[in-house]
Amino acid sequence: MAERLLVVVPTYNERVNLPLVVPAILHQDPRFEVLVVDDNSPDGTGQLADELAASTPRVHVLHRPAKSGLGKAYLAGFRxxxxxxxxxxxxxDADFSHDPRFLGDFVRAANDADVVIGSRYRTGVNVINWPISRLLLSIGANEYARWITGLPLADSTGGFKCFRREVLQSIDFDKVRSNGYSFQIEMSFRAWKKGYRLVEIPIVFTDRVEGQSKMNKRIVREAIWMVWWLRLQSLIGRL
Known part of the structure; x- marks a missing residue:
């Protein structure tokens, strides 16, 4: 039986990007389906997602009542x-910073892995249109996370990923604490500590052209302390 593939795409004010990225995903492989997880976007993204779902059986929509963080959106989609x-x-992501053309590489890599991470830094620096300050912050954050947690990844903060269902089934979502970009570190760390195989594949990350970035100081602060919390929880056996 062919594997069933679902791409979870969280959205908040992505009305411009959504009608472009969804067909691009579906075009990669007839097995791909899309779940749009919309946080009650004021620009009407959720309504547009419903229209796409009504016209395409491979598109689904999960509406959440309000914006409450990337991590919670993904966990809702995983459930x-x-x-x-x-x-x-x-x-x-919905904004084409994650190019759908790489999805086939993820599927192939998943034949020999439990978690596949699209890495911006696996083969040098593959980032387009970021200011040097943002690039240095990202590189530094990954070095910091690797130093504190021991997680053997060049890019632990990236959000272009693939999980085998067994990995997600093994993680107690109620224990997941992160909600910003540190959510990516936490999910990979939990999978790694459970003995699952993590593999990085190179991607090219292009900063969004339309819409606004969701990065803010609160997300950065969360990432700084979260890696220490993960290390402590691992040491005392409470992951």
Whole structure:
């Protein structure tokens, strides 16, 4: 039986990007389906997602009542996917910073891995249109996370990922604390500590052209202390 593939795409004010990125995802492989997780976007993204779902059976929509963080959006999408027995569950941004053309590489890599991470730094620096300050922050954050946690990844903060369903089933979502970009570190760390195989594949990350970045100081602060919390929880066996 063919594997069932679901790409979870969280959205908040992505009305311009959504009608472009969804067809681009579906075009990569007839097995791909898309779950849009919308946080009650004031620009009407959720309504547009409903229209896409009404016209395309491979598109689904999960509405949340308010914006409450990237991590919670993904966890809601993961629960939805597990309830419906998808085999490979992907994380992907709606703004084309994650190019859908790489999705096939994830599927192939998942033949020999449990978690596949699209890495901006696996083969040098593959980032386009970021100011040097943002690039240095990202590189520094990854070095910091690797130093504190021991997580053997060049890019632990990236959000272009693929999980086998068994990995997500093994993680107690109620224990996941991160909600910003440190969510990516935490999910990979939990999978790694459970003995799952993590593999990085090179991608090219292009900063969004339309819409606004969700990065803010609160997200950065969360990432700074979260890696220490993860290390402590691991040491005392409470992950």
């Amino acid at each position: 939805w996917a597990l309830e419906r027995s998808y085999d490979l569950i992907f994380e992907m």
